[in-house]
Amino acid sequence: MKKRIYRILEFFKNILFPPKCVFCEKIIEPNQRNRVCGDCGGEIEFCSDLVCCEKCGKPIVGFGEKRICYFCLNHSPKYFDRIVSAFIYDKIAKRAVVRYKTKGLSGHCEVFSTCLAARIFEEYPDIKFDFLCGVLPHNKNTDFDQVQLLCKKLSSKLDLLYRNDLFAQTRKTSKQSGLNFKQRLENLKESIEVKERETVEGKTILLIDDVCTTRATIIEYSRALKKAGAKRVYAATVATVRNNEK
Numbered sequence: 624m625k626k627r628i629y630r631i632l633e634f635f636k637n638i639l640f641p642p643k644c645v646f647c648e649k650i651i652e653p654n655q656r657n658r659v660c661g662d663c664g665g666e667i668e669f670c671s672d673l674v675c676c677e678k679c680g681k682p683i684v685g686f687g688e689k690r691i692c693y694f695c696l697n698h699s700p701k702y703f704d705r706i707v708s709a710f711i712y713d714k715i716a717k718r719a720v721v722r723y724k725t726k727g728l729s730g731h732c733e734v735f736s737t738c739l740a741a742r743i744f745e746e747y748p749d750i751k752f753d754f755l756c757g758v759l760p761h762n763k764n765t766d767f768d769q770v771q772l773l774c775k776k777l778s779s780k781l782d783l784l785y786r787n788d789l790f791a792q793t794r795k796t797s798k799q800s801g802l803n804f805k806q807r808l809e810n811l812k813e814s815i816e817v818k819e820r821e822t823v824e825g826k827t828i829l830l831i832d833d834v835c836t837t838r839a840t841i842i843e844y845s846r847a848l849k850k851a852g853a854k855r856v857y858a859a860t861v862a863t864v865r866n867n868e869k
């Protein structure tokens with residue numbers, strides 16, 4: 624009986640709120656579990672189809688024996704061990720991530736976390752993480768914490784403990800948008816600390832963020848984790864901006 628009521632409710636829900644592709648918002652088959660339409664599936668640039676830097680996970684074009692991007696060669700970014708991302712932050716993918724951030728759509732998060740979990744399995748297959756954690760909310764003007772929701776979904780998909788409430792902000796920072804790598808790094812410098820050292824000491828940690836732009840956020844959080852004694856910090860972000868700085 625319960626099942627029947629559920630099916631009837633689902634039927635009406637699908638009529639009133641037909642499921643849409645999370646990337647282009649086109650209406651898709653109600654039973655399609657993966658909420659991505661065929662067109663978008665072909666248009667999204669998934670990092671697993673590209674040659675990516677072994678350090679920061681951004682796609683590279685010309686590469687030698689070592690798959691390291693110009694940026695990582697020139698700057699040797701410290702603290703984090705690696706970053707991997709699910710797809711490129713561009714066009715429809717960018718629009719979908721922005722919609723997720725601003726509207727707090729959990730259907731989007733379901734798709735993003737599935738893509739990211741697959742990428743983590745693919746790139747970090749042999750790493751035994753002690754737990755995962757996420758960066759603090761970027762936008763303090765809304766109640767919706769997009770990284771926290773992502774972490775919760777990833778925690779169940781990866782069967783990995785999620786440690787919330789790990790970080791504290793030690794000082795005010797300016798808005799990151801519009802700043803280049805050096806300015807972002809300077810803006811965030813020593814602005815994050817780990818609340819309890821015992822939680823991270825000697826641990827191998829998976830650090831989550833939604834978008835990797837210049838890597839500055841990952842660098843600052845990894846610095847805080849390593850300072851508190853973390854053994855390894857591997858980062859994973861849903862999307863990554865293409866390399867634009869040498």
Ligand SMILES: [Zn+2]
Pocket residue numbers: 644645646647648649659660661662663664
């Ligand atoms: Zn679509």
Ligand SMILES: [Zn+2]
Pocket residue numbers: 676677678679680681691692693694695696
């Ligand atoms: Zn790199």
